[in-house]
Amino acid sequence: MVNGDMKNVASLLLLLNFCMYAIILGIGGWAMNRAIDYGFIIGPELKLPAHFxxxxxxxxxxxxxxxxxxALLAGVVGAASVIAGINHVCTWTAESLPSTASVAAIAWTLTLLAMGFTCKEIEHGPRNARLRTMEAFLFILSVTQLFYIAAIHGAASITRRP
Known part of the structure; x- marks a missing residue:
């Protein structure tokens, strides 16, 4: 019964993480598109500014x-970890756990790295509402991704007991 509960917890966390990673990818894509469209353009004299x-x-x-x-890197790898997680939840065997856990751990570390840049961005000052939303989702994802990793490992330790 405990193993089934962990499977349900892992499934719920997968759904939650996928939605949040998709939102991060959407907002990050908007920011990247805006930076490409309205970013710095070198004029005809081809001189870079001092602090380029x-x-x-x-x-x-x-x-x-x-x-x-x-954040975009974390979002892509996080979405890929959800795909591996869905495969693991469907099979729920010890053979599918190592690949799922490793991809989830990589997504979590990239999320933590993006969260570090979030802290630096907050420290530096003003930003718009979309970036603040993305920051909030990264903070939440750093915790929920860790809980997901713990859930799939907790279920693995329960099934290995004699």
Missing amino acids: SPIYFPMGNAATGFFVTF
């Missing part, structure tokens, strides 16, 4: 470019 950054975003602050880039 190749990761320039017209909204937010100096940390926004790094934040959005790593």
Whole structure:
């Protein structure tokens, strides 16, 4: 019975994580598109400004470019971890656990890295509401992804007992 409960918890966390990673990808895609469309354009004299950054975003602050880039990476890998997680929840065997756990751990570490840039962006000051939404989702995902990893490992330790 406990194993079935862990499967339900893992399924719920998978659904929640997928929705939040999809929102991060949507907002991050918007920010990247806006940066490409309205970012720095080199004029005909081809001189770079003194403080030129190749990761320039017209909204937010100096940390926004790094934040959005790593949030997009975390979102893509997180969505891939959900696909592996769905496979594991459907089979729920010890053979599918290592690949699922490793992809989930990589997604979690990338989420933590993006959350670190979130902290730096908050420290630097003003940003718009969409970026604040993305920051909030990254904070929540850093916890829920860890709970998902614990849920699939907890179920594995329960099924291995004699």
